[in-house]
Amino acid sequence: MASNNPANPSVKEQREAKRAAKVAVLKKQQAKEKRNRRIAIIIGSVAAVAVVALIISFVVVTAKPDVDPDDIAISGIETFDDLPNTHVTTAVDYEATYGATPPAGGNHAGAWLNCGVYSEEQQNENAVHSLEHGAVWVTYDPEALSESEVQTLRDAMPSTYTILSPYPGLPAPVVASGWGVQVQLDGVDDPRLADFITKYRQADTVPEPGAVCTGAIDGPGRVS
Structure with missing residues (x-):
């Protein structure tokens, strides 16, 4: 008589057990692959959003047109034409000679003042x-x-080709000067200051465009 001892499964039972084990392994593998795909989709979505944001930022920045200094109109500009630029070793009376206070050009010393921010009055020449x-x-x-x-003025100064210094007795609270040009400003928040700097800083109309503004003299009270 055949034995029904559970310790000795039939061939059919062994085959079904193997098939069940394979199915379990397959389901586990499929679940793992599904989880990996979900993670990949999330990572890909985050990366795509980052790329899109970067592209948008690039387009916004690069699409912003550069301001042509020649197109900037500044009210109240005073000009001084045909200024000499000879090096001298004596003091120059800029108000009497050229009609500008502070000076906006003319004969000057052989050494330039290093550009930067100063807390003390500087030598005109x-x-x-x-x-x-x-x-x-x-x-x-x-x-x-x-x-x-x-401090507001100091914070507004570009890192190169500008000088900021006190000048007692000015005709206005703030005066901005470039070679042959000058504007009297109502205060530190006068929007013409930024326009003036944009228009005349490193302008190609100066006698020596491209010459350096460092490597010479640090005046008294150099802050930065």
Whole structure:
């Protein structure tokens, strides 16, 4: 008589057990692949969003047209034509000779003032040499501005080709000067300051365009 001992499964039972084991392995593998696909989709979506954001940022930045300095109109500009640019070793009376306070060009010292921010008054003759190289000189009346307003000016200065210094007795709270040009400003928030710097800093109309604004003289009170 045949034995029904469970310790000795039939051939059919062994075959079904093997098939069940294979199915379990297959389901486990399919679940793993599904999980990996889900992770890949999430990572891909995040990467795609990042790429799209980068492209949008690039398009926005690059699509912004550069401002042509020649197209910038600034009210109140005073011009000084045919200014000489001879190197001299004596002091120059810029107000009497050229009618500008502070000076906006003319004969000057052989060494230029290094561009930067200064907390003390600077030598006119050295600063004018910097104007010859394309610098913009922003001066302010220390009696007309508060400490916070002076800091506002300092924060507004580009890192190169600008000089900021106090200049007692100015005809306005702030005066911006380039070679042969000057504008009197109502205060530190006058929007013409930024326009003036954009238009005349490193302008190709100066006597020595492209000349450096470093490597010469640090005036007193150099801040940065």
